[in-house]
Amino acid sequence: QVQVIQSGAEVKKPGSSVKVSCKTSGGTFNTDTLTWVRQAPGQGLEWMGAIIPMFGTANYAQKFQGRVTINADKSTTTVYMELSSLRFDDTAVYYCAREVWSGNDNWLDPWGQGTLVTVSS
Amino acid sequence: DIQMTQSPSSLSASIGDRVTLTCRASQGITNFLNWYQQKPGKAPKLLIYAASSLASGVPSRFSGSGSGTDFTLTISSLQPEDFATYYCQQSYTTPRTFGQGTKVEIK
Numbered sequence: 001q002v003q004v005i006q007s008g009a010e011v012k013k014p015g016s017s018v019k020v021s022c023k024t025s026g027g028t029f030n031t032d033t034l035t036w037v038r039q040a041p042g043q044g045l046e047w048m049g050a051i052i053p054m055f056g057t058a059n060y061a062q063k064f065q066g067r068v069t070i071n072a073d074k075s076t077t078t079v080y081m082e083l084s085s086l087r088f089d090d091t092a093v094y095y096c097a098r099e100v101w102s103g104n105d106n107w108l109d110p111w112g113q114g115t116l117v118t119v120s121s
Numbered sequence: 122d123i124q125m126t127q128s129p130s131s132l133s134a135s136i137g138d139r140v141t142l143t144c145r146a147s148q149g150i151t152n153f154l155n156w157y158q159q160k161p162g163k164a165p166k167l168l169i170y171a172a173s174s175l176a177s178g179v180p181s182r183f184s185g186s187g188s189g190t191d192f193t194l195t196i197s198s199l200q201p202e203d204f205a206t207y208y209c210q211q212s213y214t215t216p217r218t219f220g221q222g223t224k225v226e227i228k
Contacts, residue, residue, distance in 0.1 A: 107170035
């Protein structure tokens with residue numbers, strides 16, 4: 001059974017950076033696709049980017065290009081998402097999820113519990 | 122980017138009702154369409170993948186259909202635990218995109 005456990009809540013000042021971790025277990029870490037999705041208060045889900053640890057190169061949504069970095073530590077089966085130049089509207093719950101591939105189909109499962117990042121002065 | 126549009130944005134229904142939610146993609150995505158259920162304060166949970174395949178452990182009252190640009194999620198007999206927000210997501214290409222959600226409330 002694959003499990004995804006994220007780091008705890010963060011409070012950050014505008015202009016600073018935040019780094020959220022996502023530890024997985026029970027899967028095939030190197031070949032899994034680990035994805036980051038965020039959800040602002042009362043809003044919908046927004047895909048930020050994803051990484052396959054075996055390849056090491058992440059794919060980012062255009063909206064976050066230049067501000068987000070996703071990387072993976074194979075030794076600890078942990079993926080990290082760092083968002084820089086934080087703004088008030090980056091306040092959100094950040095989710096890590098495994099993208100499952102089966103044949104030509106793919107979906108997100110399981111999801112981590114979410115990490116609340118609050119940007120406040 | 123592929124835009125996903127869900128309708129309605131919210132609906133009120135009673136226990137036992139048959140409920141149908143709709144999701145439309147801005148371009149064809151064959152069957153690369155997933156549905157998730159989210160309850161307040163919780164992470165989304167996979168319900169349906171590949172447009173019509175039921176995820177493990179999901180009750181059979183949930184079903185999905187569609188292909189191309191138009192998709193539906195049907196709950197055949199609404200139960201108290203089904204009151205939640207439902208999101209569709211295309212997995213045809215990156216960036217993966219989600220619909221804005223449909224909130225199912227108690228009438």
